[in-house]
Amino acid sequence: MIAIASDHGGFAMKTQLIAHLKDRGVDFEDLGCYSEASVDYPVYAEKAARGVAAGTYDRAVLICGTGIGMSMAANKIPGIRAALCADCYSAEMTRAHNDSNVLCLGGRTIGIELAKRILDIWLETPFSGLEKHARRIGLIAGLEE
Ligand code: RB5
DSSP states (O other), X not given: OEEEEEOGGXXXXXXXXXXXXXXXXOOEEEOOOOSSSOOOHHHHHHHHHHHXXXXXXXXXXXXXXXXXXXXXXXXXXXXXXXXXXXXXXXHHHHXXXXXXXXXXXXXXXXXXXXXXXXXXXXXXOOOOOOHHHHHHHXXXXXXXX
């Protein structure tokens, strides 16, 4: 089960990605927001990221205007490795190398077809499991206060 959430800047893209997830038969929970009325992205980033950290969700997708605010906020939660992706190569590598558990997208910076492709790649790519990558992820965890 994945969580998906956005602020107003990502709401339109979230609506389209939800339709895409339904088409693909991916289980998801929509944590808001639920309209284009202005909201604060850290609220939604925290809700989704805490859910991933607690094991309620396997992973989460967060969308704001640029994806930057969402990634900054999500990465404050211990155990979260949020990756802002605007290309397919990064989407693949951040799963294989970083075992990212949150994908951030910019609803105002990339088109919906690219976003769908990035999401598909990110959902389908497993962590490589290589020791060197696991070690580096451990080093990231060691930076948490
Ligand atoms: C909202 O206007 C915008 O700042 C937000 O969606 C996001 O881009 C922040 O990083």
